Every structure is written in structure tokens, then in C-alpha cells.
Amino acid sequence: MDKFEKLKILASAAKYDVSCATSGSTRTGNSSGLGSSLAAGICHSFADDGRCISLLKVLMTNHCIYDCAYCANRRNNDIPRAAFTTEELVDITINFYRRNYIEGLFLSSGVMKNPDYTMGRLTKVVRDLREVHRFNGYIHLKAIPGADNALIREAGMYADRMSVNIEIPSEKSLQYLAPEKDFGSVLKPMNFIKETKAEYLPAKRQTRKAPEFVPAGQSTQLIIGATPDTDNQVLRLANSLYNENQLKRVYYSGYIHTNTSDSRLPAIATPPLKRENRLYQADWLMRFYEFNVEEIVDNAHPDLDLELDPKLAYALRHPEIFPVDIQKADLHMLLRVPGIGPKSARLILSARRYGHVSSYLLKKMGVVMKRAQFFITCRELQGKKVSDMNPEHMRMMFLDKSARKITPDAVQLKLFQR
Structure with a gap:
């Protein structure tokens, strides 16, 4: 040969x-x-x-x-x-x-x-x-x-x-x-x-x-x-x-x-590529978002939600910790907000030393406001929060957006998806 x-x-x-x-x-x-x-x-x-x-x-x-x-x-x-x-x-x-x-x-x-x-x-x-x-x-x-x-x-x-x-x-x-x-x-x-x-x-x-x-x-x-x-x-x-x-x-x-x-x-x-993708996202949360395994999966929820990314699924399971005050929250809590990643969380901590952080500034920092608006409070941001709404209703609201990002033939999702 x-x-x-x-x-x-x-x-x-x-x-x-x-x-x-x-x-x-x-x-x-x-x-x-x-x-x-x-x-x-x-x-x-x-x-x-x-x-x-x-x-x-x-x-x-x-x-x-x-x-x-x-x-x-x-x-x-x-x-x-x-x-x-x-x-x-x-x-x-x-x-x-x-x-x-x-x-x-x-x-x-x-x-x-x-x-x-x-x-x-x-x-x-x-x-x-x-x-x-x-x-x-x-x-x-x-x-x-x-x-x-x-x-x-x-x-x-x-x-x-x-x-x-x-x-x-x-x-x-x-x-x-x-x-x-x-x-x-x-x-x-x-x-x-x-x-x-x-x-x-x-x-x-x-x-x-x-x-x-x-x-x-x-x-x-x-x-x-x-x-x-x-x-x-x-x-x-x-x-x-x-x-x-x-x-x-x-x-x-x-x-x-x-x-x-x-x-x-x-x-x-x-x-099972959807499951593979969700595991990569969960892995990213453990390595870069300061999440513990128990926050992502536990005995009550032993498997990841295939329709929602793990960070959003966590937020919907724990509406009691939201909304997070952008002006007061520490890095640990900012990283738990859907739509806020490690880079934008550190920019928020740096920017608020010099004054109020507005929703306009959050967008400029890379925060995905379509998600984050339901989980944060800042001075001019109005509207219902996750604690005021039915988590199942919010799940259905995010479902179509999330489903479009997961395709059966995708090998990996964007690992920095917030």
C-alpha cells in the first residue's frame, strides 16, 4: 500500500x-x-x-x-x-x-x-x-x-x-x-x-x-x-x-x-448535535462566567434544555434574583444576566465609576438589550421584568429566537453566545 x-x-x-x-x-x-x-x-x-x-x-x-x-x-x-x-x-x-x-x-x-x-x-x-x-x-x-x-x-x-x-x-x-x-x-x-x-x-x-x-x-x-x-x-x-x-x-x-x-x-x-452544542455553552459558563455546575444542572434538572441556552434557562428558573441593578451589582451577578458577557460586564464595572450607565451605553458596550432588558434595571429603562411575568410565557417568547440559532447540522454554536 x-x-x-x-x-x-x-x-x-x-x-x-x-x-x-x-x-x-x-x-x-x-x-x-x-x-x-x-x-x-x-x-x-x-x-x-x-x-x-x-x-x-x-x-x-x-x-x-x-x-x-x-x-x-x-x-x-x-x-x-x-x-x-x-x-x-x-x-x-x-x-x-x-x-x-x-x-x-x-x-x-x-x-x-x-x-x-x-x-x-x-x-x-x-x-x-x-x-x-x-x-x-x-x-x-x-x-x-x-x-x-x-x-x-x-x-x-x-x-x-x-x-x-x-x-x-x-x-x-x-x-x-x-x-x-x-x-x-x-x-x-x-x-x-x-x-x-x-x-x-x-x-x-x-x-x-x-x-x-x-x-x-x-x-x-x-x-x-x-x-x-x-x-x-x-x-x-x-x-x-x-x-x-x-x-x-x-x-x-x-x-x-x-x-x-x-x-x-x-x-x-x-x-445529538443540539445536546453537544448546549454542553459546549454550559462548559463556557463554567470556565468564563463563574457558574457552578449546580447552577446549570442539578438533580431536579439533570439534563440541559435543548431549546434554550443554559444561561437563559438558569435565569428563567430563578426569577427571584432578578432584576439586577446595573449600578450596584458585582461581577458575579452581572455575569448571570442573559445578554451580558464577560467583556461587557467588566466595561460596566469600569464605566459606572464615572457616572450613570444608561441603556444607550449598555448597547455600545455590546450588551444584547433584547435579552438583558427583562433582567436588569437602570434609570430610564422601563417595562416588565422577569419577576413580573410568567417564566413559561417568557420561555415561549425566547423559544423561536433560540431555535433559529441551533441547527441540526451545526457542529458548534458560537461559544460566546450570551
Whole structure:
């Protein structure tokens, strides 16, 4: 099989992996190397078939010793198989970069023979790119659960970002669909990456020339819809990964029904993209809007409202805390107002030190007044507030506007939607 045939098979097999949105690391170009990487330099878009434009997203091989029910590359599937040599992958990456096809590499793999063997081959690819070819572009590398820590440490010295996919949100569901795996095997390399990264930070603070370990941090991916796990379980896991494992991103991937012969999996016609979108919005609230998981989902509301964004749904469930006085509210309360985002909330705090903040100024600051007017008070703003109206009536009033923003074929909503 020639390299082109391998590339068709292994690039297609990699489309189920969600890659990062920006590089997150800075590596300037120099006369002795090839390319560069800037923190905001790689903005990725997603093609209809899941490919990430601007990255070479590929598997080293789709041979795998595991038989996970949800995976298209499971060992019992009758599919075309291929494997790159390390030299072939290095050659393709360098030549694609020189032709301006790509800005970086997203490299994952099925597990061949054993985790150490696979991780060793992945590490050799990134080592050769950096040391032999002086490749300075962006590299996102998958860490193989069960691999020796020494291999992961070496790989992390060459990769910008590493990720270990949990895939299934609960231990019980993971054991049911992938009995050869467990949460412990995934969390172990995650914790090792976190601890090793912390080891290198003091030296980097003292001098910019100090070596870095995974400068763009680590991420993971959760498959949504393959198991009966609720959004409450999913978001609590994500929140734990952010706080305890210090992940940069948790990605949510709507389950695609590829293994139709396995009765353990739900038979769905289309991926649950609306749910995926709502989870991204909820994730954004936790990371940038100071929301706790309990404010977004709880035992009484274990799943996100698919028709309304999580912030608006929260406001309608808690009319007692509104309206918020623009002149007096702190940042925490301003961020809970639909239509006010982090940037506009900080502008409000800054502007009101010099006088009254009017509705005209709010619009100039980027506040979406069509939403915010029902949840705030300011001197000249009149009209009914959410506390004066029936929440169900308000829900129906916002429903059509919200529904127009969510389409079944959208991969992600605007993450900064207020």
C-alpha cells in the first residue's frame, strides 16, 4: 500500500477525534528551523466529514488491540487497515507544511501490540520532527493510556499539547462498552502530565530559554449520547477535570452510530448535535462566567434544555434574583444576566465609576438589550421584568429566537453566545 492510500484510510479514521481550537503555545521561527507556532495562530474550522482544516489530523495506525463498542477502529470490525512508518509520517508532515497545506500536526493512533510500543512510535515521530527537521509548527499528540511515564515525559518535551480521551462519562458505562479499559488507566497519564508540567514551570519563569513540557496543556474528549449518562454527570466530570487535573479543554463529541451490529449501543439516525452544542455553552459558563455546575444542572434538572441556552434557562428558573441593578451589582451577578458577557460586564464595572450607565451605553458596550432588558434595571429603562411575568410565557417568547440559532447540522454554536 502506498502512502496516498494509507493517508486516505488513516485521515478518515481520525475524523472522530475533536482537535483544539487554538495552538495555545508560542514558538517563533528561526533561520535554522521550519515554521512557527503562535498562541492564537492556528484557528481551525471543521469540514462536514469532521476533518480539522489547517491541521494534518491522522492516525499512525487504525489497527487496535482493544474492542471498544463505540469505536469504528475496534479490532473486530471488518474495515481496511493501514499503518504508517515513523519515516512516512515525518515525510508527509514536512512536505504538507512546505506546500502550505497545514499549520501543524494532530497525531493519534490505535494501540498496536501494547501501549508502550505505540507510544514509542508516536514519540519517535515528534522527536524526529523537532530534532532532525527542526519543525517549529504546532503538534497535538495523543498520550496512550498504560504507556510508561518515561515515554510520555519524552513526548511532552516535543508536543505543544497532549490529550488522553476518557470518551465515556461514567466508569459504569465505560466498563459496559469497553471492559478492557477503566478510568484509572486514563486518569493516571493525565495526572502525570499535570505533575510533570508543574515541575518545569519554575525554571520557565526564571528564563524564557528553559525547556517546556506540553506548553499548551492537555485536553480530553467525551462521547455524548452513546450511554444513558445525564448532562449532570457529564458536566460534573468536566468540572472535576478542569479543577483537579487542570485540563485546558474538555471536548464533547456527539455519538455517531458506526457499529450498527452491537446491541449495547443506541440506534440513532443522527448525532445529538443540539445536546453537544448546549454542553459546549454550559462548559463556557463554567470556565468564563463563574457558574457552578449546580447552577446549570442539578438533580431536579439533570439534563440541559435543548431549546434554550443554559444561561437563559438558569435565569428563567430563578426569577427571584432578578432584576439586577446595573449600578450596584458585582461581577458575579452581572455575569448571570442573559445578554451580558464577560467583556461587557467588566466595561460596566469600569464605566459606572464615572457616572450613570444608561441603556444607550449598555448597547455600545455590546450588551444584547433584547435579552438583558427583562433582567436588569437602570434609570430610564422601563417595562416588565422577569419577576413580573410568567417564566413559561417568557420561555415561549425566547423559544423561536433560540431555535433559529441551533441547527441540526451545526457542529458548534458560537461559544460566546450570551
